[in-house]
Amino acid sequence: MVPSYANFGGKVHGGVLLSLMDKIAYTCAATHAKAYCVTASVDSVDFVNPVEVGELVTLFASVNYVGRSSMEVGIKVISEDFRQEIVKHTNTSYFTMVAVDEETRKPTAVPGLILQTDQEVRRFVMGKLRKQLRAGHRRDLAELRKTLDQARNLLELEGEHCQLDTHLR
Numbered sequence: 645m646v647p648s649y650a651n652f653g654g655k656v657h658g659g660v661l662l663s664l665m666d667k668i669a670y671t672c673a674a675t676h677a678k679a680y681c682v683t684a685s686v687d688s689v690d691f692v693n694p695v696e697v698g699e700l701v702t703l704f705a706s707v708n709y710v711g712r713s714s715m716e717v718g719i720k721v722i723s724e725d726f727r728q729e730i731v732k733h734t735n736t737s738y739f740t741m742v743a744v745d746e747e748t749r750k751p752t753a754v755p756g757l758i759l760q761t762d763q764e765v766r767r768f769v770m771g772k773l774r775k776q777l778r779a780g781h782r783r784d785l786a787e788l789r790k791t792l793d794q795a796r797n798l799l800e801l802e803g804e805h806c807q808l809d810t811h812l813r
């Protein structure tokens with residue numbers, strides 16, 4: 645991690661890590677699909693340890709689950725202070741990548757996965773379940789948005805750490 649990656653606090657900018665994660669997700673998915681892929685969604689990313697300038701960052705990625713055109717890529721990031729031989733887990737996340745046809749720009753089918761170990765079976769099943777949870781979450785949010793009106797908004801604001809500007813009262 646070079647000094648130009650640092651934020652104002654002197655640590656590596658989270659966006660640098662997200663960019664690296666997106667690149668490895670693309671590489672992993674496109675290698676499996678042998679097709680152009682786009683990032684459809686990114687699960688939450690918790691930064692559990694800061695990364696210092698000068699550390700070596702390594703990303704591990706695998707295609708965990710494959711649908712018709714989508715692939716879940718699991719990514720684990722570690723950073724290493726190789727002089728002191730300290731290895732830290734930085735973050736883990738799941739990227740959903742979709743293979744798209746370069747001419748029509750529509751989602752296109754990808755090859756299935758050949759599962760060779762118990763760990764691959766577990767990752768596939770977890771990927772399938774996470775896909776269902778994501779879809780449910782998107783549906784729930786869409787439903788919730790429909791229930792919001794000015795009266796409900798004002799109710800939800802009670803006890804919250806904010807105040808209404810005078811023209812809204």
Ligand SMILES: CC(C)(COP(=O)(O)OP(=O)(O)OC[C@H]1O[C@@H](n2cnc3c(N)ncnc32)[C@H](O)[C@@H]1OP(=O)(O)O)[C@@H](O)C(=O)NCCC(=O)NCCS
Pocket residue numbers: 681682683684685710711712713714715740742744750751778
């Ligand atoms: C991702 C994208 C191709 C999906 O297109 P779509 O017309 O909605 O396609 P479909 O509804 O047929 O879904 C195709 C697949 O994507 C998955 N998908 C669609 N939207 C998704 C989302 N928000 N999160 C996770 N997966 C999603 C579907 O589950 C489906 O998976 P499956 O084929 O394995 O069952 C389209 O939304 C797109 O191009 N988005 C912009 C991507 C982009 O610009 N990324 C950043 C730069 S690379």
